[in-house]
Amino acid sequence: MADLDGVKEAKNFHAGVPQKSEGFFLKGSNSLDWGMKNRLARIFNPQSGNTVMLAVDHGYFQGPTTGLERIDLDILPLVPYADTLMLTRGILRSIVPPSMTLPIVIRASGGSSILKELSNEEIAVAVEDSVRLNVSAMAVQVFIGGEYEKQSIHNMTRLIDQGIRAGIPTLAVTAVGTDMARDARYFRLATRICAELGAHYVKTYFIEEGFETVTSCCPVPIVIAGGKKLPELDALTMAYKAIQQGANGVDMGRNIFQSEAPKAMIQAVGAVVHRNETPEKAFQMYNDLKNQK
Numbered sequence: 001m002a003d004l005d006g007v008k009e010a011k012n013f014h015a016g017v018p019q020k021s022e023g024f025f026l027k028g029s030n031s032l033d034w035g036m037k038n039r040l041a042r043i044f045n046p047q048s049g050n051t052v053m054l055a056v057d058h059g060y061f062q063g064p065t066t067g068l069e070r071i072d073l074d075i076l077p078l079v080p081y082a083d084t085l086m087l088t089r090g091i092l093r094s095i096v097p098p099s100m101t102l103p104i105v106i107r108a109s110g111g112s113s114i115l116k117e118l119s120n121e122e123i124a125v126a127v128e129d130s131v132r133l134n135v136s137a138m139a140v141q142v143f144i145g146g147e148y149e150k151q152s153i154h155n156m157t158r159l160i161d162q163g164i165r166a167g168i169p170t171l172a173v174t175a176v177g178t179d180m181a182r183d184a185r186y187f188r189l190a191t192r193i194c195a196e197l198g199a200h201y202v203k204t205y206f207i208e209e210g211f212e213t214v215t216s217c218c219p220v221p222i223v224i225a226g227g228k229k230l231p232e233l234d235a236l237t238m239a240y241k242a243i244q245q246g247a248n249g250v251d252m253g254r255n256i257f258q259s260e261a262p263k264a265m266i267q268a269v270g271a272v273v274h275r276n277e278t279p280e281k282a283f284q285m286y287n288d289l290k291n292q293k
């Protein structure tokens, strides 16, 4: 039985102090439920509003990509410098220690390899498994203009519905066919469709002309993929321009893990994304850290 003797009288009511009702820091996310917001606040740093997602999910359609042959040896050492790890459940269960507390974005679509039509995907992870894996978001590929456009959009909307039931946000990844124009008009179309249909944030590519129009008319946060390996200064410049033009972070893979010094590179990217460091200063930082080896 509870001990009721000597119970202190409650008195700190602060009756004159209105309870704070904070708006949520992330674009377009204020009306989401608590669990969704909490998961997004693990992915996006609430101080800077931005994220460095380390993308290592490439194996789901292209096998052991250069730099990802041994995720245990070459990627796990980068984890302390990332805000989020984006990967498949196979790699998560087989290689990543559960004691690692970094938020996970799970690759939740798949179904075709580089040998076939890539847009022919399905949902590849049940939402129950995402819950079991304690992920912070689920990523689905969307092929606007692709051969299986409707199917990929339907994958996204089903995943969003399942995620809403579980309180897990969905990241829509806009995939561009090799024969399609990568311009502002296309990316406005692709990102806006994903957001209109309920994606909680969208991944797309940076473009030199008109990227700010892509971010400004997308009502939820945008992160950029790194794309093919570039010289380090060029990759840092791309990340810098994207952040200055309204992106809320990067979901970067090859430009980090294929760098000559991945640990130095991810820290330099972090300086650009979280502290608005200029590409030149971040590149200097990269070289300094690289030479400390």
Ligand code: R5P
Residues within 6 Å of the ligand: 055, 056, 057, 058, 086, 173, 225, 226, 227, 228, 251, 252, 253, 254, 255
């Ligand atoms: C590609 O479909 C994968 O989802 C990657 O996560 C994405 O492309 C980002 O990686 P990268 O920076 O290497 O382009």
